[in-house]
Amino acid sequence: MLKSLAHTFIALCFLVCGLSFVAGAQHAANISVKVIKPHFVVLPEQVINVPVFVTNNAANSVSLKLNIDKPADWSLVTRAELDVLKPNEQKFLVLSVRVPSMCAVGEYRLGVQIVNPETGGELAAEAATVQVQEVEKISLQLIEFDENVMAGESYKASFLLTNRGNTEKKVFLETLNCNVEGDAHIEVKPGESSTFFVVGSTSEELGTAQKRYVSVSAVVGGQVKEKIFRQVTVFPLKNVKKDLFFRYPVKASVSYLAANPEDTYQSSYQFEIAGSGALDQEGKHHLEFLARGPNNADFSYLGMYDQYYLNYTNKNVDVTVGEKSYQFTPLTESSRFGKGIENKFSLNNGLSAGFVYVKPSFYKEIDHEMAFFSEYKKNDKNKLAMYFVQKKNTAEDDLVYLVSLGSSFQPFKKTNIEVEASRGFFGDIADNAFRGNIDTRFSIFSLGGSYFNVGKNYSGYYSNSTFYSGTARAQISEKVNVGVFLREDFSNAQLDTFFVSAPYSSSQQYFLNYNITPRSRMSVYWRENERRDRLNAEKFYYKTRSLNAQFRQSFSRFSSTFAGEYGETANYLLSELSNKQNTYRISSTLGYRFASTFSVRAFGSYSNLNSYISEKQRNVTAGISVNAQMWQKLRVNMYVQNAYNIEDYYRNRNLMQFDIDYKVARNHQLSFRTYYTLFRRQTENPDFFVSATYQYKLGIPLKQTLKAGDLTGRLVRDSGEPMEGVVLKFLNKSAITDKNGEFEFRSVQPGVYILDIDRSKFEFEEMPDVPQPFKVEIIEDRETTVNVGIVKGAKLKGRVVLKASNGAEFKSDEQPDIENIIIELGNDLENYRIATDKNGSFSFPLVLPRSWTLKIYANTVPDGFELETNEYQFDFKPGELVDLQVDLKQKQRKIIFKSQGITLSNSGNGGLKPLKMKTKVASQKAENKDEFYYCVQIGAFSKKIKAESSYFKSRRFDVEKQINNLYKYFVGRYSTLAEASKEQEKLRKHFKGAFVVAFKNGNQIYINDQ
Incomplete structure (x- = not known):
């Protein structure tokens, strides 16, 4: 039985679960x-x-x-x-x-x-x-900053960098005139902040106060997200006395030179004195000179050949005598170094004329040259010039004559053109030369180019030469520009022996530039380039067709350039069967700035250009350069490179250079230079040069231009504690007190000026014990000394209280308006005047602890009230606070009854007749208290004036009122200010002091007293 019941129960459970499942599924x-x-x-x-x-x-x-x-x-x-x-x-x-x-x-x-x-x-x-999506939001906030520092000290600042975006960011901190303490790269997670510090250094040699601008930028992905500028004032340890003389600047130096040409050690001393500057304050007369010797031509790479010249210029005259590079025109004689003379005379209308004579020092094929020229100059962009040149060659008896006409003009706002045409004569032979330059911009296009065409028999600076170069560029967008560049070099250039003709070159280039970001750029170009040696024994003659690419980027402290080239080169010095070869070139430059005063740059390239005699040439070039400001007085530069291309023979090439400059004192400097150099025309056996130089700068006094005195002083508290770090401003100068509280202003022009003391370093309620503004007189050739004490100021505040005649104070809702009662606090040196507010309260600024008088202007007291006293005397102590209550008592009214009846008198004929009624003006008419009107006040007297007085003979008054113990007399009753002002003008013919007033709620208000 139980078993049967159990089976039935289980079946029912399964049935219920099944029905529930079916229902849920349905x-x-x-x-x-x-x-x-x-x-x-x-x-x-x-x-x-x-x-x-x-x-x-x-x-x-x-x-x-x-x-x-x-x-x-x-x-x-x-x-x-x-x-x-x-x-x-x-x-x-x-x-x-x-x-x-x-x-x-x-x-x-x-x-x-x-x-x-x-x-x-x-x-x-x-x-x-x-x-x-990403939200990039970087915020930069200044926390603390040293606004004032002494020379030789470091200034510091702290910043808070916050990432308010939703992705982690790596921020580079870019600085100007300061450096980040620690790593300049900071990773900040979303919602987080990071504090960092920057520090900057100053020089002890600073002679005057200097403003230094400091900036810190938060850079993400090469873009500046936030930037903060601040200004720090650097104060000198001691103010340098201003030079009262106008001086002519001169530099004098002595150098020790050494070299080892062909393994032979040589050394020599050389002296130099040079000057360049104005001879007068207005700058109308200018003098430049150089004297260097003795001659050391063997050290010419260092520029140490002897040279002596003098140049004087003013508005109308330009005269040069001595050794220098004399210039004629680009076609006739572009530049010729030698001994000579040049004179140019200019008129105020733009016309000028002159002549040049030069005997070349290094180009022996020319004995001498002479030129006469004339020029008309409308402005810097528009001028016309004509030259006549005579040249005597050493090996020829006949003279060479050259005539040139040149012009530069600006036909349109963004178009500049320069042209020159010349003809040369040598005996019976004559030939022509022409050159032109153009630079123009319109729409998105810019064009520039130059062209030279010189005849075979032209005897100028160039002969038998053709040269052109040109660029056409189109700015497609802000980031993209495309263009073409074409160039062909001279085929024959007659240059000074200081220079060597560059190899013949011809180039075609088609380029596209793309600015990826503000700090990164990509360039792609196709180039066809031909170069040929001009020396007798040719070492290269090739033509290259190649595709080139270059990428430049600057990111945080890194800068980089990568370039590549691939193409085919035909080497015409090889046989035709093997003169073509695929060539390539890769190069890169990497730079890193450790700090604003320390940077390193490394560079290198690897190439197989098939450019020289070798069939399988490989060329590896590498080098490094370092620039560092080690201390404030020491700067070091270094440059090292392992090799140069053979085709660079036309210039000097440094394989190693090392420079040190040390500033011994303000006008004294030591310099050390080393060079490991390949000279022009050389491809091996570099020479080593060394130079050590001492230089002194001086100024020759020409005229005393300023009369000046000095201001010195000290800031000290009453306790005797000196006030350090307080900034003072005097005229256009700034100074800061030292640890003894002392300050100084040197070489100040005589006069009376205000000394401004910055109170930001003062404690609460401290102030200088001198009246402000503090005026100081500077006397010529004397030192003015001021000692300023810093004391606790005194404070006076209070309230005007209205009291009824019985002595009880008015309730706030019953008392009349007590705003704008004038109260003055003053003494013999200072005065402060203020007005009460609507509650009758007043408060004066901090004042010096000394004797003061408080005065209340009775004529600003409300009608119907009077002062018990209008003056109070105070003798304030340092830090004292006085709270004063001024009571105004209500006046007691007196009612005077006056008869206005008719008086009868005996007429003389036994009858009675009425007398004429004397005019009486009511002392106070009944008025509507809510009425507002204007009238003109023509007088105010301490005693009552009769209507028949001579004062009113021109015009009688209309109303008499007794206000503030004065009897005042008014004319008219007007609803607008314009009407009252019109009447005022008429009345001023008789009453010069007449002015418009207004009455509102029974109170007199001054409107216009002009």
Whole structure:
């Protein structure tokens, strides 16, 4: 029996569970949810509105519950509720979810679930994806900064760097005139902050106060996100006395020179004195000179050949005598170094003329040259010149004559053109030369170019030469520009022996430049290049066609350049069967700036250019350069390179250079130079040079230009403690007190000036014990000394109180207006005047602890009240606070009855007749207290004036009022200020002091006393 009951119970349980499962399955099948928009792209802090349809497809009503599956830190803005859905009912819901401000970049799932409220089982579900985009927001905030430092000290600043975005950022701190302490790269996570410090150094030699501008930038991905500028004032340890003389600047030096040409040690001393500057304050006369010797031509690479010249210029004259590079025109004689003379005379109308004579020092093929010229100059962009040149060659008896006409002009605002035409004569032979240059811009295009064409028999600086170069560029967008560059070098150039003709070259280049970011740039170009040696024994003659690419980038403290070339080179010094070869070249330059005063640059290249005699040439070049300001007085530069291309023979090439400059004192400097150099025309056996130089700068006094005195002083507290670090400003100068509280201003022009003392370093309620503004007189050739004490100031404040005639104080809602009562606090040196506020309160600024007088202006006291006393005496102590109550008592009114009847007198004929009534003006007419009107006041007296007085003979008054113990007389009654002002002008013919007043609520208000 029991067994049978157990089986029955188990069967019933299975039946109930099965029916429940079937019912749940049916509900799940009959309930659907649809997310209308399945994908969202948002930023942090935005609200997502998800539209949802929920449908009941069943034949019976169903109770439902809505769940949202979201990331834990996302917040639900609106909650959409589901209750019961009828058969075939569809409900539209909008679910609003807010993305947190620091949500990281990525894709998130936002699920919508419909569940059975009784069992919690899921009936339907669908999800939307949310793509959270990046927000980059870096903020930089200044925390603390040293605004004032002494020379030789370091200034510091602290900053707070905050990442308010949603991704971790690596920020580079770029600085100007300061350096970051520690690593300049800071990684900041979203929502986090990092504090860093910067420091800058100053020189002890500073002679006057100097403003130094400091900036710190937060750079992310090569772009500046935040930048802060600040200014620090550097004060000298001691003010350098200003030079009262106008001086002519001169440099004098002595050098020790050494070299080892061909393994033979040589050395020599050389002296130099040079000057360049104005001879007068206005700068109208200018003198330049150089004297260097003795001659050391063997050290010419160092520029140490002897040279002596003198040049004088003013507005109308330019005269040069001695050894220098004399210039004629680019076609006739571009530049010729030698001994000579040049004179140029200019008129104020733009015309000028002159001549040049030169005997070349290094080009022996020319004995001498002479030129006469004339020029008309309208402005810097428009001029016309004509030259006549005579030249005597050493090996020829006949003279060479050259005539040149040149002009530069600006036909349009952005177009400049320069042309020159010349003809040369040598015996019976004549030939021509022409050159032209143009530079223009229009729309997105820019064009520039030059062209030379010199005849075969032209005897000028060039002969038998053709040269051109030109660039055309188009700026397609802010980031992209394209263009073409063409160039062909001279085929024959007659240059000074200081120079060597460069190899013949011809080049065509088609380029595209793309600015990826403000600090990175990509260039791609196709180039066809030909170069040929001009020396007798040719070492190269080749032509290359190649594709080139170059990438430049500057990121934080790094800078880099990468370049590559690939193409084909034909070497015409080889046989035709083997003269062509695929060539390539790769090069790079890497730079790193450790600090604003220390940087390193490394460079290198590897090439197979098939350019020289060798069939399989490999060329490896590498080098490094260092620039460092070791201390304030010491600067070091170094440059090292292992080799140079053979085709660079036309110039000097340093394989190693090392420079040291040490500033011994303000006008004294030591310099040390070393060179390991390949001279022009050489390809091996470099020479080693050394030079050591001492230089002294001096100024020759020409005229005393300033008369000056000095100001010195000291700031000290009453306790005797000196005030250190207080900034003072005097005229246009600044100074700061030292540890003894002392300050000085040197070389100040005589006069009376205000000494301004910055109080930011003062304690609360401290002030100088001298009246402000503090005036100081500077006397010529004398030192003025001022000692300023710093004391605690005294404070006076108070309140005006109105009291009734019985002594009781008015209630606040009953008392008349007591605003704008004028109160003055003063003594023989200072005065402060203020007005009470609407509550009758007043407060004076801090004043010096000494004797003061407080005065209350009775004419500003409300009508019907009077002062017990209008003056108070005070003898303030340091730091004293006085709270004063000023009582105004109500006046007692006296009523005077006056007869206005008719008086009868005997007429003389026994009868009576009326007398004429004397005019009486009421002392106070009854007025409407709410009325507002204007009138003109023509007089005010301490005693009453009769109407018949001579004062009123021109015009009688209309109203008499007794106000503030004065009898005042008024004319007219006007509703507008314009009407009253018109009457005022008329009355001023008789009453010069007449002015317009207004009455409101029974009180007199001054409007216009002009």
